[in-house]
Amino acid sequence: MTKARQALLARLTGSLPVHGSIVGVATDERTVVITYGDGPSPDGTPGVLDALADAGATATFFVLVGRARKHPELLERIVAGGHELALHGDDHVRLTDFSEEAAYRRTLAAKQELEQLSGQPIEWFRPPYGAQSIETWQAVKRAGLQTVLWTATAWDVKDVGEHERVAHAVRHCHQGSILLAHDGFAGPADGVDDGPEPEVDRGALAAELLSGFAREGLVGRSLGEALRAGKAVRRARFTE
Template structure:
């Protein structure tokens, strides 16, 4: 097989292809009117802000945001952490709380490695299909349990499959969470050779891009139906991606690390 994974085959169709591939031009806000609007929104509180999700960071630094979903998972998270350590890279891990509860040592390892943790969900159910009351309850419970497990507040939330409605967005905001989606994607829920997945992941990567990858694989026990577990070594894939970043003069960093010198880029929920 040659080339990169075909997003039109297999589970690519169920993962909302437009969300993973479409590129959006984000207009720059400026002028007195925009400044006044920003001040008014800040005074109005978080629930009055535009319904949008972070998709990239405006930055001049040669840094890419590395994100990993669906963990923690033995045999995946630990291998990813080892490679990140070898390259002095940091990342943001969006975890499933049911898994974090079972694999607390891996959660501690993520934090000990200088990485950050965000919420992916109590499990991997598609929240956009659930009643609003259920969504609010699930996100409130998941946030509280994850923060209790970590001993600190969390900032970031990534809805499973990137599936988001105003109900999901507002439920996350009520918990003080910012919704985070992505730009380039590794398509690593597909069982393909790591070199092909790495080539796909590196497409379109530049300063401030948010890369979606995975340190685990959600299955029926997580409320997901994403097919067989891939057999490739996730550590090998991450090693290839980081080598590609090195060749481009880029560094892999967590979202908070990149935002330390940059500014969030967001799009309205209905564009994703």
């Protein structure tokens, strides 16, 4: 890392209330922020939406625009269910593979297209794999978006059992945490090859996760909804 970048990182980490990525919500309410990524997918999204509706929960869906083009009806279902749309990218390629200017252009274009497809304003962005540099973080900010990371994951990209997934998520989430889960699985059509998709019934897993949180007295909420009664917790997290 160059001295200039080190100096910029020092400035960012020295002013976390303004800079950095959202990693949680400081709130007095017993809520956990539920987020889904890598969709929409006809194989996973409908079951997830059904589980959320049954639990009276809401979530934020970080969508891939390439998939949204193919399944606009799923965007309509997400919005109609009272959930929140956010951007995960045009595809699932790491934003850190691009220069700051290229990252800015592709992120802005994806944001604008998602807004046109959905008729919804898009405020949040999650970088694929959570990978971001100082430059890509600045590019995302220039595009009018705020970066959102996570506190814990549902382990639904791992080849483990459902019980392990639920136990891991519930154990690592607390009031105001952000849970990373997936309603799809990124593959070659999304510009990446992360191997075969693990066997997981995403709707059933969503139901079990929400039941597990309910046993802890936690209700699932979208990020925007959670922030109505709380304040964003930010950290400067960068991956070279």
